[in-house]
Amino acid sequence: MESKAPTNPLVCPGLTALALRLLGELAETSAASSSNLVFSPLSIYAALALTAAGARGATLQEFLAVLGARSRDELAEIVRGLAEHALADRSLTGGPCVSLVCGVWHDVTRKLKPAFRDAAAQSYKAETRAVDFREEPGEAVKLINAWAAAATNNLIDSILTDGQVSTQTDIVVANSVYFKGTWHVPFDEEYTEDDKFHRLDGTTYDVPFMQISRSHYYIACHEGFKVLKLQYKQDHQRFWPPSPFSMCFFLPDARDGLAGLINTIASSGPDFIREHLPASSVEVGEFKLPRFKLTFSSDMSAILQRLGLQVAFDEKEADLNDMVEEEGTGRPLALQSIIHKAVIEVNEDGTEAAAATISRMLGCAFMEEPPVTVDFVADHPFVFFVIEEESGAIVFAGTVLEPSPSTPGEKLLRGGRVHDDDDDVDIRSVEWPITDESADGGLLSCLRHCIRWLFGYKAEQSYGL
Template sequence: MEETASQRRKVCLEDDTSLTALLRPSKKPAGSGLTPFALRLAKQFAEDRQGKNLVFSPLSIYAALALVATGARGQTLDEFLTVLSAASRDELAEFVRHAAECALGDRSELGGPLVAYACGVWHDQRATLKPAYRAAAVESYKAETRAADFKSKYEEARVEINSWVSKATNELIASILPEGSVHPRTTLVLANCIYFKGKWSKPFATEDTKDRPFYRLDGTHVSAPFMQSSKDQFVTVRDGFKVLKMPYINSSDDDGRNWRKSDKSQNSDDECSRFSMCIFLPDTHDGLPSLLDKMESNPSFLQDHLPTHSVRVGEFVLPKFKLSFYRKMNDVAMEMGIKAAFSDVEADFSDMFERGSSLTLDNVFHKAVIEVNEEGTEAAASTVCTMRYKCKRPSPVDFIADHPFAFFMVEEGGCE
C-alpha cells in the first residue's frame, strides 16, 4: 500500500512482519473458500517478505480472481476453483455478491464505519463481452463495465484506471498500474477496491501515547509510539499466544458492549454489520512464523480463537502504525496452482468475449495500506488483473550446445 497523505505522521516498524487481513468477513456463506485461501496467501507472502511488514486484503484478491474465473473454462477454470476452494463459478459469484451487499455494506449513515466497495471492468472497444459474462460481472460482482481504446490510447486508459482506483480508495492508493502494464495487446482490465474507516468503540487518549521498543523477529528493536489504555478489553489467553478483539463503533448507539454476546448468538443482521480488529499475539518475540503455520493448518483457527467477553487488563499497549504493501503477484498465483491462465498455449477464457477472442492472464497487481491510531483505523486495498491477446506465434526456442550433451546416431522408418 502506498502513502498519499503527507500530513499524516508515518510510523514504520520495518523488518518485522505484521499481518493484517483487510475486511475479511468472519461469517460467510457455506462453502466459501476465502479463509483457507487467505491463510495460504498469508504464508506465501510472509515467506516472500522474509521478515518485513505485510498488509493485504485476501477478500480483494479473492474477488478479483473469482471474476477472472467467471470467464474461464476447462483446465483453466479447474485451477481457479481448486485454489479458491469453490465447487463452481456460481458459488464464487454468490460469495462475492453476499460480501459486497453484506460485509462491505456501508454503515456510516447509522454511525458505524465508512465502508466502500467498487469493481470495474474495462474491455477493448473492438471486442464485445459475452452477455452472460457481463451479467455476472454487473449483478454478482457489482462491476461497472466500460469500453477503452487499448490499442491506440493504452496509456490514457492506464491513467484513467489509476484515477478510478485513487477515487475509490479516498486517495490512499494513488495508483496501482505501473508504466507498461497496459499496452496495445491489452484486452481486458478487471479491478476492485475496498475502503474502510472506523472509530474504536473504546478510543485511546492521545496524551497517553509514549515511545517504547518494538522487537523485531531477528531480536533487534526499533522505537515506536505505543497507545495505552486501562479500560477492559476483549482478550483471550491461549496456549502460546493471546488474542485481542477491538470493536469499532458499528452504530450511533454502539459502545462495544454488544460484543459481550457470543458470535453464535448474534442474528444475521448483526453478522453483516459488526467490524473489529483482531490481533493474534505470540507469547515469544519470534513466535509469529509458527503461529502462522497453526493458522494455515486449520481454516477455522481464527474464528475458533476469538474472544467473546471483555476482561480486566493490567498493562495494555498497542503500537500506532501505518503499513503499506505492493506486489505483482503472478508468481504467487502460479505457486498456489493458477498456471494455465498465464499460458499462451493452455489458457482458456472463451466465456469472456464473443467470437472466441484468444486471451491469457497478463498480470495480477495488489496494493494495500492501513493506518492505526488512537481514534481508529483507515485502510484501503485494490487488486487489478490485466488480460491480453495471446501471442500469434510461439516464442523462438534457444538451443546452445555449450555444455556436455548426449548424442546418438539413429535410423527412422527404414527396412524391416
C-alpha cells in the same frame, strides 16, 4: 475464561482458506526482507471470482479449486452476498464505512459477451468500459488509476504504470476494498507514549504505543500466543452494541515467535481464526499496542500459480473466452499478471484501510483459562486481521515487523477534543524546552513561554513580557 467456537458456519470458507494460504506465502517473503505486510484477501478473491466468470473448462476448474467454490454461480452468489449484506456500508448510522466495487476495462476491438457483462454488473456491481489499449494505452492507465483512487478514498492513487499496459492488453479486471472504522472505545492520545519495539533481529527502536484506557479488553490466551480483539463502533449512540467488524491481533509469546505462529495459522483449517477469538473481556494489567501505517504492492502471479492457478497464465492452454466475443483473429485470452496494492493505518481513533487488485489479460482448539489479570504488550512482531465476524470474511490481513517509528516532537502536535454543549474546544498539551532562562526566571518565564506558544510573539509583547 474459556471461549467457545462459533456455531454458525463460515459464509465463505473458500475466502478464509485462501486468506490463510496467502498469509503463509506472503509473510515468508516479507520476513525475509524484514518488511511489513498488509493485503486484502477479500479484494484478491473478488477479482479472481470476477475473472472466473469468463473462464471455461480446465481454466475454470482451477479457479474454482483455488477459490473453494463449486461453480461460477456459487462464486457470484458469495461475492454478491458479502457486498450486499455482511460488508454493507454502515457509515450513515455511525458504523464502519465499507466499499467493495469491481471494474472491467476492455479494448474496443474485444467486445464483452452479454452473459459476462450481465454477471459483472449484477453479481459483482462492476463498471464496464471500452478503452483503446492499442492506440492510447497511457490514457487507459490514467482512467483505471482514477477509478482506483476514487474507490479507495485516495489512499491508493494509482495501481498501474504505463509500462504495465501495452498494445497487447485486451482486458483489465479490477476490485477495490475500502474500510474506515472507529473503535467502539477509542484510545486516549494522552496515554500514548514512546517505548522500545523489538525487531526480529534483536535490535530495538522507539515507536508510539497506545496504552490502556480502560480496565477490560477482549483477550484470549492460548499455548504460545495471545489474541486481542478490538471492536468497531456501530452507531452514533454511545451505548449501542459494537459492530460485527473487529480487528484481531495475534501476538506470539516469544519475541521471535512470528514465523511459528504464522505456520500454525496458515496450516490450519478455515475456522482457526474464529475459534481462537476471545469470547469475553478480561481484566488487563499492562497493555501496549503500537500505532502503525503500512503499505504493500506486489505482483501476485507467482504466488497464485504456486497455489494452483496455473493454466490461466498459459497463453496456449488458458480458456477465458466466455469473457469476450470472437473478433476474427482467434487470439485466446490468458492472464498476464495479478497486481495487488494495499494500505492500512491504525491509530487511537480506529482503522482506515484500502486495497486494489488488478487482473490483466493478454491475447496469446482448545483454549486455556486465562489468568485473573492479563497483560498484552505488543512490543514485538505480530499478525493482524480485520474481519466481519458474522460471516467470517477476512477483509484485511498482515504482519507488523516494524511499526512507524516515533517522530521527534510528535507529541507537541497531538491533542484531544472536548465536547461542549455549544461548540468543540480544541485542547492541546503545552510543552516547551527547559532553558537556562526558564530555570532562572521561574513563573514569569514559564508564563512567557505559554503565551508565546498559544498566541505568538506579538501577544507576548502586548503583555509587556
